[in-house]
Amino acid sequence: MKFEETYTPSQSLLWFTQEPFIFRVLNKALRFQHVDILYQYRFLIRDLATQLSTQKKDEMNFHVYRGQVMTNEELQQVTKPTNQFVRFNSFLSTSRDREIAQAFAISSLIDESRQQMVLFDIEINSQINDTRTYADISQWSTFPEEQEILFMCGSVFRLTRVVQHESGLQIIELALCNENDDELRRVYEDLKHEYLSDARNISLLDLGNILKDTNRTVEAAKYYFELMNAVEDGDPLIQRCLHNLALLRYKQCDYESTLEYLQMALDLEVVSSEREESFICSIYNWIGNVFLMRQNFDRALENYNEGLKHKSKIDSRDQLGEIKLYANIANVYTYQKRYELALEKHLECLAMKQEILQDFQHPMIAASYVHMGIVYTKLKRYQEAIDILEKALDIQCKVLGNDHLDVGVTLYNLGVAYDEQKNYDRASQYYLEAVENFPINHAYFKRVQVAMKEIENKTH
Incomplete structure (x- = not known):
């Protein structure tokens, strides 16, 4: 089916999860600030934010995980001592299942001399207000067993600790940040x-x-x-x-x-x-x-x-x-x-x-x-x-x-x-x-x- 002919705002999450091309193009544009593409897709970003906010449910504090590989330079940049906050320009896909995220990091490693396996362990305090919106989108996902939590682009997290696991996995512990509590707020x-x-x-x-x-x-x-x-x-x-x-x-x-x-x-x-x-x-x-x-x-x-x-x-x-x-x-x-x-x-x-x-x-x-x-x-x-x-x-x-x-x-x-x-x-x-x-x-x-x-x- 054609995106231009069938898209409606209420289907933004469906398109985002079911069409890998849209996911890749939009996230790449967000990461590298390809402004022409962002301007073209601004309606989709707006609709995703709206739909995520309507899907968000109140629940007790919980953890989500993201496994990936990073180059040595990228890891050094994220974890340098002067960093108190980590900001993800793109939409951030995470899982409630630590083992799934960890397995994804391990399977993605190609070049051990240039890359590091990374597991983001993210603490979510649901009582904090004024955060970028996020929601469980398992019902739209091709793989609902992953229990995917999607964060809106631009989410800010406080860097709390970096630990190297004996397996070689770099564990980066983050906490979702109240943007009004961010020292950069002013x-x-x-x-x-x-x-x-x-x-x-x-x-x-x-x-x-x-x-x-x-x-x-x-x-x-x-x-x-x-x-x-x-x-x-x-x-x-x-x-x-x-x-x-x-x-x-x-x-x-x-x-x-x-x-x-x-x-x-x-x-x-x-x-x-x-x-x-x-x-x-x-x-x-x-x-x-x-x-x-x-x-x-x-x-x-x-x-x-x-x-x-x-x-x-x-x-x-x-x-x-x-x-x-x-x-x-x-x-x-x-x-x-x-x-x-x-x-x-x-x-x-x-x-x-x-x-x-x-x-x-x-x-x-x-x-x-x-x-x-x-x-x-x-x-x-x-x-x-x-x-x-x-x-x-x-x-x-x-x-x-x-x-x-x-x-x-x-x-x-x-x-x-x-x-x-x-x-x-x-x-x-x-x-x-x-x-x-x-x-x-x-x-x-x-x-x-x-x-x-x-x-x-x-x-x-």
Whole structure:
């Protein structure tokens, strides 16, 4: 039977379990963020979530299991010490029967030199609310004896323990996580506020933002233009798209186009019936950033200060935009070598962040520490620089993960601090760690390579 002709929302689980092709395509798209496919199948993801939520039954705490093989690198990534949470991007199929899951892991092993047998032992506390939905789908399964429990894509689990069984099986113990109890919740809320402020046509805007943040600029631009063509003249989503197109150009160092898009967004927003002062503040901030990159410090300060005139006091998240302006003003002072003044502004900015966020483990706190560390290095206060950069690194590794670009930047700046201190061994160590976090076409990759070459020249 043809999917397009016979599919109905109430049959989403039936199709998902009975048609392996759909299962494989959708899960692969979720794992590797194939956004075109996800957009095409967005209705199915929505229907699966709805049907899973209707099938979920209250029951006592229980365990489910998933057996699979992982490459050595994948296992190392999941179980590294800084990981407190494990998130599955795809739909997660599990079984109530431990032996079935374990047998599947053993039978899937092909290359013992590159692969590990893994058993996920997942504890489900049914009293926890605000988790991703899950349900027993045995009645739809081709193999009902497996007692399959299916979790919605994006489920988050707390990593509790990793044990190596004498058989060689790696047992990873997880607990289903209350997303409101997740230490990343505040970060998620900020991202939702930034990206999901308007529910209309949000799928296209959200897809564009995901692509923008993963440096897939051509595809991101496609969705922004598609959205602008889909809405009526005067829709505020147009200036959101123009703003994000500007950020794409900014990443490409095309500052002329960046300014053009930002100016168009600004012109539309100031006359909009749904005008938002916080958004105008953001536009001026990015205009200032362009002039900062061009080393036109007077124009940068002019735009940062213009942005402050439009600061919004609606809620704390709007004040975060104001903080970015203060931080960038401090960065201008750093470029102008007015280091004491820059440090003073960064300290003020840090105090504001701490008051608003009430979360000293937030990436924005870490960003302030990094900026202060750079200034301390410029002031030759090396130990203070190292101490505060290590604090930043600790936050970033916990919240963002070891392989995030921001972690690479912090590692690089730790290398610079030790380099300036003439501790070349430690500097080299941090540079080597930093370079692993950047793609070869990234500006910091080249910057780290230059720094490592200079150390080599100094020590030989």
